[in-house]
Amino acid sequence: MVDERRTQNEVALYCDSCAGQNKNKAMIVMLYYFMQYHASFVERLTINFLIPGHTMMPVDSVHATIEGFIQKRTIYAPSEWQTLIGNARTNPKKYETILLKNNEIKDWNSYATAFLPNKIKIQTSKLRNARFEKGDKFYLKYDYDGPEQAIEMSLILRSRQNQQAIREPKTAYTEKLPISKARYEDLKKMCEKGIIPEFYTKEYLDLPCDRNTRDALPETDEDED
Structure with a gap:
């Protein structure tokens, strides 16, 4: 989106050191x-x-604003989240939300495995900065004031096998991810008992489920040690 606005030709991103995210x-x-x-x-x-x-x-601050807003609201269905998050702030304007479809999510983990094999030594746990420009190199720093390490992609892409492997990231999901059969049955009972209003029941009853799918805890968002 920043690229499409054509107002800034240099972009700096900042994030925490959570390895999983x-x-x-x-x-x-x-x-x-x-x-x-x-x-x-x-x-x-x-x-x-x-x-x-x-x-x-x-x-x-964004997360705190959203959390404070939803604590005072009744939420019946997943489809309500986009509107709720957008309305969590009104000044200076609503939050802009983007609803992703399944086929818009790419499998960057598999792509990275082919793109940067283990022989390319990158100490991600110690990484402090990465810089990207047009060309077959990118640059890493393990100290904010330290020297840069150049990663030359031309050496990695030399073989035809690698060129084929990293031509394009694959789509991560071809269909909606199923929930567990047990969770589906619980939601179905809530619909039948009227705990979930009838207006929203179809959204839940249409969810795919699978006996082999296990409920999982969300991935931690804690920084690395």
């Missing part, structure tokens, strides 16, 4: 891919990883 090879590869194949106006893109324990950012 931000600080990993998938993020690095995704940003490199954007710069090579999709950036038309942005000339330089950097991502900065804040030191664990010192990661207070504007996004934390």
Whole structure:
């Protein structure tokens, strides 16, 4: 979106050091891919990883605003979340929300495995900054004031096998992910008893379910040690 506005040709991203969400090879590869194949106006893109324990950012205020807003609301169905999140703030304007479809989510983990094999030594846990520009290199820093390490993609892409493997990231999901059969039955009973209003029951009864699917706890968002 910033690239399409054509107002800033340098973009700096800031995030915490949560390995599962931000600080990993998938993020690095995704940003490199954007710069090579999709950036038309942005000339330089950097991502900065804040030191664990010192990661207070504007996004934390966004999360707090949304959490405070929804605590006073009754939410019956998943489809309501986009409207609720957008209305959590009114000044200076509503939050802008983007609803993603299943086929818009790419498998960046598999793409990163092919793109950056283990022989390419990147110490993601110590990473502090990564810089991307047009070309076959990107640059890493393990100290904010330290030297940059250049990663030359031309060496990795030399073989035809690698070129085929990383031509395009695959779609992560071909259909809606199922919930567990037990959870589906619980939701069905809530619909039958009227705990979930009739207006919303179809949304739940149409959910795919599978006996082999297990309920899982959400991934932690804690910083690395």
